[in-house]
Amino acid sequence: MSDTLRARVERLLAGVEQPSRYIDCEWGARERPAATYRAVLAYPDVYDVGMSNQAIQILYDALNAMDGVGCERTFVPWKDMADAMRGADMPLYALESCDPVRDFDLIGITLPYELTYANIVELLDLAHVPVRAASRGEADPLVIAGGPCAYNPEPVAPFFDAILIGDGEEAVAEIVSAHQEARAKGLGRAGVLESLSAIRGMYVPSIHGPEMRPITKRVARNLDAHRSPECPVVPYKDVVHDRVAIEVLRGCARGCRFCQAGMVYRPVRERTPDSVVRDAAAALACTGYEEVSLTSLSTADHSMLADILRRLTRRLEGTGVAISVPSLRVDAFSVEIARLLGGGKKTGLTFAPEAGTQRLRDVINKNVTEPDLLETVAKAFSSGWRRVKLYFMLGLPTEADEDLVGIGDLVTKVLETARDVTPPSERGAIRVAVSVSTFVPKAHTPFQWEAQIPLEEVRRRQAVLRAHMPRKGVELSYHDAEVSFLEAVLARGGREIAEVIETAWRNGARFDAWTEEYSLRRWLEAFDECGVDPRSIANRERPVDEELPWDHISAGVSKAFLRIERGRALEGATTQDCTVAGCLGCGVCGTVGAENVLAAGHRG
Amino acid sequence: MADGRFRLRVCYRKAGPLRFLSHLETVRACERSIRRAHVPYAVTHGFNPHMKIAFGPALPVGTAGEREYYDVWLESYVPAAEVLSALARSARPEIAAIGAVYVSEHEPSLTKAIAIAEYEVEVEGGDALQASLRDSLVSVVAAGVLSVEHKGKTKVFELATALPKEPEVRSSRGRVVVTVTVRIGERGSLRPDALVNAALTHVADHGRVVSVTRTDLFVEDGGSVRRPL
Numbered sequence: 001m002s003d004t005l006r007a008r009v010e011r012l013l014a015g016v017e018q019p020s021r022y023i024d025c026e027w028g029a030r031e032r033p034a035a036t037y038r039a040v041l042a043y044p045d046v047y048d049v050g051m052s053n054q055a056i057q058i059l060y061d062a063l064n065a066m067d068g069v070g071c072e073r074t075f076v077p078w079k080d081m082a083d084a085m086r087g088a089d090m091p092l093y094a095l096e097s098c099d100p101v102r103d104f105d106l107i108g109i110t111l112p113y114e115l116t117y118a119n120i121v122e123l124l125d126l127a128h129v130p131v132r133a134a135s136r137g138e139a140d141p142l143v144i145a146g147g148p149c150a151y152n153p154e155p156v157a158p159f160f161d162a163i164l165i166g167d168g169e170e171a172v173a174e175i176v177s178a179h180q181e182a183r184a185k186g187l188g189r190a191g192v193l194e195s196l197s198a199i200r201g202m203y204v205p206s207i208h209g210p211e212m213r214p215i216t217k218r219v220a221r222n223l224d225a226h227r228s229p230e231c232p233v234v235p236y237k238d239v240v241h242d243r244v245a246i247e248v249l250r251g252c253a254r255g256c257r258f259c260q261a262g263m264v265y266r267p268v269r270e271r272t273p274d275s276v277v278r279d280a281a282a283a284l285a286c287t288g289y290e291e292v293s294l295t296s297l298s299t300a301d302h303s304m305l306a307d308i309l310r311r312l313t314r315r316l317e318g319t320g321v322a323i324s325v326p327s328l329r330v331d332a333f334s335v336e337i338a339r340l341l342g343g344g345k346k347t348g349l350t351f352a353p354e355a356g357t358q359r360l361r362d363v364i365n366k367n368v369t370e371p372d373l374l375e376t377v378a379k380a381f382s383s384g385w386r387r388v389k390l391y392f393m394l395g396l397p398t399e400a401d402e403d404l405v406g407i408g409d410l411v412t413k414v415l416e417t418a419r420d421v422t423p424p425s426e427r428g429a430i431r432v433a434v435s436v437s438t439f440v441p442k443a444h445t446p447f448q449w450e451a452q453i454p455l456e457e458v459r460r461r462q463a464v465l466r467a468h469m470p471r472k473g474v475e476l477s478y479h480d481a482e483v484s485f486l487e488a489v490l491a492r493g494g495r496e497i498a499e500v501i502e503t504a505w506r507n508g509a510r511f512d513a514w515t516e517e518y519s520l521r522r523w524l525e526a527f528d529e530c531g532v533d534p535r536s537i538a539n540r541e542r543p544v545d546e547e548l549p550w551d552h553i554s555a556g557v558s559k560a561f562l563r564i565e566r567g568r569a570l571e572g573a574t575t576q577d578c579t580v581a582g583c584l585g586c587g588v589c590g591t592v593g594a595e596n597v598l599a600a601g602h603r604g
Numbered sequence: 605m606a607d608g609r610f611r612l613r614v615c616y617r618k619a620g621p622l623r624f625l626s627h628l629e630t631v632r633a634c635e636r637s638i639r640r641a642h643v644p645y646a647v648t649h650g651f652n653p654h655m656k657i658a659f660g661p662a663l664p665v666g667t668a669g670e671r672e673y674y675d676v677w678l679e680s681y682v683p684a685a686e687v688l689s690a691l692a693r694s695a696r697p698e699i700a701a702i703g704a705v706y707v708s709e710h711e712p713s714l715t716k717a718i719a720i721a722e723y724e725v726e727v728e729g730g731d732a733l734q735a736s737l738r739d740s741l742v743s744v745v746a747a748g749v750l751s752v753e754h755k756g757k758t759k760v761f762e763l764a765t766a767l768p769k770e771p772e773v774r775s776s777r778g779r780v781v782v783t784v785t786v787r788i789g790e791r792g793s794l795r796p797d798a799l800v801n802a803a804l805t806h807v808a809d810h811g812r813v814v815s816v817t818r819t820d821l822f823v824e825d826g827g828s829v830r831r832p833l
Contacts, residue, residue: 010621014666019624025696027636234636236622236629288636288694290654320647320654
């Protein structure tokens with residue numbers, strides 16, 4: 001343990017905001033001083049955001065369960081602390097031991113969201129580890145990435161020695177073992193990377209060339225084979241998701257054509273009610289949390305959710321411990337779940353129709369109809385809710401002004417439906433929050449070839465939408481289109497983007513995911529300095545035969561399927577959910593050797 | 605569920621790096637340790653059922669506490685020593701429970717009852733600091749009032765009321781330690797580091813407050829003082 005560094009850290013804490021981000025001592029934090037192999041999991045944002053990430057807890061648990069392996073955590077210090085650390089010439093340290101991150105054998109960095117990319121550079125720089133993999137020497141740790149953004153790894157590839165594509169729970173142990181064995185054989189850095197490249201799902205940018213077979217993602221076939229962490233680390237700080245999180249299923253086969261998660265996390269793998277209830281009860285007992293959340297891309301889709309909720313509610317009766325189910329569907333069942341779980345709390349329900357007309361909802365394969373939404377809203381307001389939030393996307397492929405007018409019309413009908421079922425004395429309290437984001441075309445989706453509409457056009461369409469939106473009872477907000485523009489560039493760019501990221505960081509980019517920290521101008525200057533045209537990446541439609549920067553990465557869903565789905569989108573034809581309608585030939589099951597696993601054996 | 609019938613007063617510490625927790629963070633940490641200890645805590649009625657628990661006066665971020673308190677209501681009787689050892693096993697030592705006794709339902713709440721707080725302020729500085737700081741504190745106290753700026757607001761303290769005892773200065777492990785006893789009023793209390801910093805501005809040797817610890821809390825009981833537990 002580095003007591004001198006700890007004392008120096010504590011001296012800095014008196015002068016920074018929210019010092020509980022930088023201290024260890026949490027319940028469930030593991031200290032393994034006898035470890036002969038040391039890994040540190042890093043999240044490219046502040047503690048409060050990183051500690052809300054389930055993957056960190058799962059991998060932390062898996063690594064610390066290995067013999068002789070000690071795993072710690074680190075996060076990006078907020079600007080005040082980072083500046084103070086640089087001023088004191090203090091390297092980034094791991095929370096548990098307070099040892100410098102650069103002294104570890106392995107740094108594992110999550111890639112949660114494109115707008116954290118500048119923070120990867122910040123993290124490595126603060127750690128005094130060379131930012132580029134090519135500049136690292138024998139004494140430097142291995143720097144490995146994984147997470148949702150790994151499906152187009154190129155923009156960040158030069159920063160990493162290796163990148164894991166897909167599920168991490170089985171692969172982490174293989175990575176550590178391969179590293180240990182390679183070193184035991186006396187292999188140098190190049191040899192270590194060679195051995196890592198033999199691991200399934202592992203992309204080693206310095207080895208893997210375009211002529212080689214694509215890297216196919218790792219898949220944990222059976223989630224029940226992996227227990228949810230029994231004793232996750234319990235933060236003192238009120239982190240973003242401050243509760244026990246139990247993943248009830250992974251993958252979603254609804255097939256929304258804009259949704260990257262829906263494509264890359266296939267197939268659907270549900271956990272059984274037995275294992276969900278067992279792991280939730282164990283984690284609640286060990287952590288003392290006051291809430292458990294049943295997480296997934298679409299929890300209401302779990303084929304035995306009612307059974308899980310009945311059993312958990314019975315177990316937790318009288319304890320004051322709450323159950324929450326995020327990601328509600330647009331249906332009465334979801335409102336019923338919210339009603340059962342919320343007790344007296346009726347803070348607000350959120351639904352995502354995504355588009356304003358049936359035509360466009362068919363294009364994006366969002367299988368929600370206007371009657372579905374209105375029926376759901378009626379159920380919510382007659383059950384006592386007075387506020388709903390609706391998510392829409394602007395700039396979807398084929399969108400015309402009629403579709404924007406359609407959002408206004410739909411919101412008007414939602415308001416009317418809400419009024420009809422609300423007692424006259426309470427109608428003044430009716431609120432419909434309308435949140436509109438800008439469509440970002442993502443890799444490995446049927447819309448991966450589409451253009452994002454230019455910023456000027458976004459602004460024009462926002463104005464059209466505003467003009468057709470009812471005023472009374474509506475709270476209209478837009479996700480910053482300038483952020484979505486950069487997101488599109490970073491999501492679809494190639495290796496040339498790495499230099500831009502480094503340049504933007506050098507010009508001061510940090511915490512771009514935080515609205516008040518984001519500056520498009522800073523990024524545009526970086527693109528300019530590097531001679532990269534961001535508009536040709538974000539705003540250009542790509543011919544379907546154009547080589548894409550992520551063609552060497554396979555999420556299992558075939559490019560042919562994506563093309564067919566794109567064709568169907570343009571025809572306005574919908575595609576069903578394969579867990580209900582049977583196999584649609586997306587290719588994932590055959591490619592990754594897995595299949596849909598439904599707890600009840602069927603859905604619907 | 606019925607309201608808890610057993611009111612247990614727990615004394616705990618907030619030490620080491622955990623002195624940087626805010627009051628809310630401390631509250632949450634204690635509540636979670638109670639759940640982990642499987643203590644039969646009572647839950648309030650209402651829309652938002654929660655643990656029935658009440659805390660003593662808040663500690664600022666960065667200030668450690670050696671003897672802090674909360675009252676938690678239990679549904680059934682468990683010997684206090686048993687609860688204490690379960691609580692001690694259910695939290696990191698830096699925020700562990702160190703004492704527990706049942707108190708009567710008629711006792712006033714901790715925030716009402718606790719009237720006096722004792723602090724130790726550690727100051728780093730040269731050899732001559734101890735004597736000069738002692739003299740400086742005497743003159744600050746003799747001035748009778750002290751204005752303290754905090755978050756853009758100025759508060760004026762009447763020191764005769766705010767300080768029931770004269771500050772004491774001693775040296776320990778190469779540092780100067782000032783013991784400051786303050787009265788906790790309805791409108792807040794004087795921050796001990798504010799008093800010491802005021803004194804330091806009149807001292808030639810450069811001293812710097814390095815740590816503040818609340819060492820004890822007292823209730824007043826007919827002219828004498830006692831610990832709440």
